Amino acid sequence: MAFFLAQILTGLANAAALFLVASGLSLIFGVTRIVNFAHGSFYMLGAFVGVTLMDILPGHVGFWGAILLTGLAVGLIGAFVEIVVLRPVYRAPELFQLVATFGVILVIQDLALMIWGAEDRLGPRAPGLRGVWRIFGEPVPKYDIVLIAITPVILFALWYLITRTRMGTLVRAATQDREMVGALGVNQAWLFTGVFALGSALAGLGGALQLPKGGADLLMDFNIIGSVFVVVVIGGMGSLPGAFIAAVIISVLNVFGVAYLPQSTLVLMYVVMAVVLIVRPYGLLGREEVAGEHGQVGAPERPIRPYGARGRMVVIALLAALALLPLVADKFILTLMIDVIVFALFAASLHFILGSGGLVSFGHAAFFGGGAYAAALLVFHTDTPMELAFIAAPFAAGLLALGIGWFCIRLSGVYFAMLTLAFSQLVWSLAFQWRSVTRGDDGLVNIWPADWLNATAPFYYFTLAMGVGGILFLRHIIHAPFGYALRAGRDSPRQAEAMGINVKRVQFAAFAVAGAMAGLAGGIFVFSKGSVFPTELEIAASFDVLIVVFLGGVKTLAGGVVGAAFLTGVEDWLTRLEYWRLILGLLIIAVVIIAPEGIVGSLRTLWVRIRHIEEEEAK
Amino acid sequence: MTEILRVENLKKSYNGFLAVNGVSFSVQKGELKALIGPNGAGKSTCFNMLMGQLKPTAGEVFLDGERITGMAPRKVWRRGVGRTFQITGTYQSMSVVENVQMALISHHHRTFAILPRAWRLYRDEAMGFLDTVGMTDQADRPCSVLAYGDLKKLELAIALAHRPRLLLMDEPTAGMAPSARIDLMQLTADIVRDQGVSVLFTEHDMDVVFAHAHHIMVLNRGELIADGNAEQVRNNPHVQEVYLGGGTLFKEASHA
Ligand SMILES: Nc1ncnc2c1ncn2[C@@H]1O[C@H](COP(=O)(O)OP(=O)(O)O)[C@@H](O)[C@H]1O
Ligand SMILES: [Mg+2]
Numbered sequence: 001m002a003f004f005l006a007q008i009l010t011g012l013a014n015a016a017a018l019f020l021v022a023s024g025l026s027l028i029f030g031v032t033r034i035v036n037f038a039h040g041s042f043y044m045l046g047a048f049v050g051v052t053l054m055d056i057l058p059g060h061v062g063f064w065g066a067i068l069l070t071g072l073a074v075g076l077i078g079a080f081v082e083i084v085v086l087r088p089v090y091r092a093p094e095l096f097q098l099v100a101t102f103g104v105i106l107v108i109q110d111l112a113l114m115i116w117g118a119e120d121r122l123g124p125r126a127p128g129l130r131g132v133w134r135i136f137g138e139p140v141p142k143y144d145i146v147l148i149a150i151t152p153v154i155l156f157a158l159w160y161l162i163t164r165t166r167m168g169t170l171v172r173a174a175t176q177d178r179e180m181v182g183a184l185g186v187n188q189a190w191l192f193t194g195v196f197a198l199g200s201a202l203a204g205l206g207g208a209l210q211l212p213k214g215g216a217d218l219l220m221d222f223n224i225i226g227s228v229f230v231v232v233v234i235g236g237m238g239s240l241p242g243a244f245i246a247a248v249i250i251s252v253l254n255v256f257g258v259a260y261l262p263q264s265t266l267v268l269m270y271v272v273m274a275v276v277l278i279v280r281p282y283g284l285l286g287r288e289e290v291a292g293e294h295g296q297v298g299a300p301e302r303p304i305r306p307y308g309a310r311g312r313m314v315v316i317a318l319l320a321a322l323a324l325l326p327l328v329a330d331k332f333i334l335t336l337m338i339d340v341i342v343f344a345l346f347a348a349s350l351h352f353i354l355g356s357g358g359l360v361s362f363g364h365a366a367f368f369g370g371g372a373y374a375a376a377l378l379v380f381h382t383d384t385p386m387e388l389a390f391i392a393a394p395f396a397a398g399l400l401a402l403g404i405g406w407f408c409i410r411l412s413g414v415y416f417a418m419l420t421l422a423f424s425q426l427v428w429s430l431a432f433q434w435r436s437v438t439r440g441d442d443g444l445v446n447i448w449p450a451d452w453l454n455a456t457a458p459f460y461y462f463t464l465a466m467g468v469g470g471i472l473f474l475r476h477i478i479h480a481p482f483g484y485a486l487r488a489g490r491d492s493p494r495q496a497e498a499m500g501i502n503v504k505r506v507q508f509a510a511f512a513v514a515g516a517m518a519g520l521a522g523g524i525f526v527f528s529k530g531s532v533f534p535t536e537l538e539i540a541a542s543f544d545v546l547i548v549v550f551l552g553g554v555k556t557l558a559g560g561v562v563g564a565a566f567l568t569g570v571e572d573w574l575t576r577l578e579y580w581r582l583i584l585g586l587l588i589i590a591v592v593i594i595a596p597e598g599i600v601g602s603l604r605t606l607w608v609r610i611r612h613i614e615e616e617e618a619k
Numbered sequence: 620m621t622e623i624l625r626v627e628n629l630k631k632s633y634n635g636f637l638a639v640n641g642v643s644f645s646v647q648k649g650e651l652k653a654l655i656g657p658n659g660a661g662k663s664t665c666f667n668m669l670m671g672q673l674k675p676t677a678g679e680v681f682l683d684g685e686r687i688t689g690m691a692p693r694k695v696w697r698r699g700v701g702r703t704f705q706i707t708g709t710y711q712s713m714s715v716v717e718n719v720q721m722a723l724i725s726h727h728h729r730t731f732a733i734l735p736r737a738w739r740l741y742r743d744e745a746m747g748f749l750d751t752v753g754m755t756d757q758a759d760r761p762c763s764v765l766a767y768g769d770l771k772k773l774e775l776a777i778a779l780a781h782r783p784r785l786l787l788m789d790e791p792t793a794g795m796a797p798s799a800r801i802d803l804m805q806l807t808a809d810i811v812r813d814q815g816v817s818v819l820f821t822e823h824d825m826d827v828v829f830a831h832a833h834h835i836m837v838l839n840r841g842e843l844i845a846d847g848n849a850e851q852v853r854n855n856p857h858v859q860e861v862y863l864g865g866g867t868l869f870k871e872a873s874h875a
Contacts, residue, residue: 302712302761303713303762477733479737479738480733480734480735480737481735481737482730483737484713484717484720484721485721485724485725485731487710487713488710491710491712492711494704495777497691497692498670498692499693499721499777501693501725501730509731
């Protein structure tokens, strides 16, 4: 019994930082409708800034003062980010803002590396709170008790701010009806900045407060973001009490998980989320959301056409060049090209649901990695011949997509994105923690292709056939009635439904097709590398492919493929630079703000303009 | 004559506000019937409950004797009801004729087909419907560049594509020039006559209504206050009270 109580207390103490970070995210979303993926980065900044300040400032006052100062500093950084990066894109579709925040993640990662170095920092103990108190004989760290006491105070302070102050009134008005704030004569831009700063400050506070229990390291941003999103999704986007309840549930559950089911702590959290969402799709205290606009800004998309004679010539020439490549290229180039083709297929599969369907999936790596793992597991455990295992990859990924899609397709917009992210984390945590089957982060190794493919050139041709085949298959579907129905559901769901089209079912099927094609890419991948690790399922992997599609251009059919080729091509060169994340992050932010049509879209616009000038001159 | 649509005691409440409050009426086969009323009377809400875009708070809807209350729009569509919306919702990323083809693809149950090229399917048939509304010359233009009046016509062509028994048109001529309105309603009247379609429409332009509608219903604050032919509606004291206050019944009506 006493042990039980001690466990609950530890859980409640852990809930403090989680709630702080989640409430910030929820607040920002509620008012600005921005899902701030960089929120974990503010948490990480909080930890580093906190450690630095605690080193400088001594004693009790120094410790608590450092925490408060950290909140202030991170809040200011948040305000800066909001003004520079997000303000220009508030009117753009959701996807833009999300991608912009990815850029921020990358930039902050490298800046933190520059300033604090790669070493992990241990957090200092809170002065005067070093030991334990005995509660029914069980030792409970004193600092835990303090955290448990602080959390309700913070909840109350936030509640007071939101319900009892003028800023709170504005925040609530903005949460319910964005136009109304303008009508109240409030400068909406500064309200958004204020809220974003407050949310960031909360994340920074969370990072600083957890220091005595943890520390500061460069992986914190991605490590917390999964749990934070789970908390916000379970609690209901935009609901502070919801975030509090969910943070407590998840933290307490986690502690019991560690005690009783140590192999399943991560999985447990996502299972709880799935259960909650089956019962309440918008979270415990969330309200139904009307989805925002999708796709990309700029001129409306034009009707699609298969390539004309000229386009087809270019594609055929390109394919011929690829087919002849092994005659001239060395092993290094061929291996690079295999990577390019695999990634291009992966990106094309995401582009299929994102571009044609308007479904912004944040968990697409689950299907790529899922396919890779399916094939690898078959080979590893049952010695399945490579050919069979390879065929299993797209089927397994397609089945996985059917399962995940069943939950996710019911939602739309940001909720859909969050849910796909959470499910991909569930898959990742399975791969990571189910060691007896997946060997955890040791990965599955020695997954080599069959003898007839076990050399660079044959495998290159195999990749070319499968990869190009997959991409052409997706293109064909886009031009088929099914692809048209998918676009109809994106352009005007109301009209599509009033025309006999079951929009959700079409989206569900498309999601499964996209999953299967990602799985196909994963299947090629695993046999080209000979191994697969949980990293292929990480959030970062899902982000990579989204960024690639975005850079290439959502509105152009070739966008995904071109983006993937571009990025894989420069990656090799880029990652040799020490601060490549910084460069990539800045590039992404620049594209979001300056060239929102992406590479292909911008080139096409340029082409049209040149043609136009030529025609003018001809007249 | 037999009735194609019967509505019994239909109600819709938005958080306690009764936008439609106990409306009952029927539409006969081959009839062109108008539903008029001031802005905010509940016409669009009514239409949305007929085809399932909104679930009624109470009441029943029967299509040709079959109960369709609260049925999903796509199922009502399959049973032969087409509609156009007050705010058009055509597919911006498709060409004009592809919009009609999409309806035909769905009509022929080929939504999930992945082999054929979509733009080749039912193109001639789709051109026929565009011809009906006089838009063949714009067939291959992107839908996003159409003038508003042409969008309305395109919507009509789309709605005709599955040869509906009943057509619901919410403000089909709003935003059009007066002469274009007359043309479009004349076209609709021809369709009713030639193809035996029944049409229920809402309209602000009283010239259009009195020139073409066989019967007229008047909705005011969610309640039906008149249902009859032009003469009966014109002479109904209650209607005169509602409309003559604003003085808009027999003159050019303002639209919103
Ligand atoms: N989604 C909604 N929520 C709340 N009130 C609504 C909603 N839609 C319509 N209303 C209200 O219901 C009434 C009827 O609206 P509507 O059916 O659009 O009228 P009409 O089409 O006759 O102009 C109006 O007072 C309108 O403000
Ligand atoms: Mg209306």
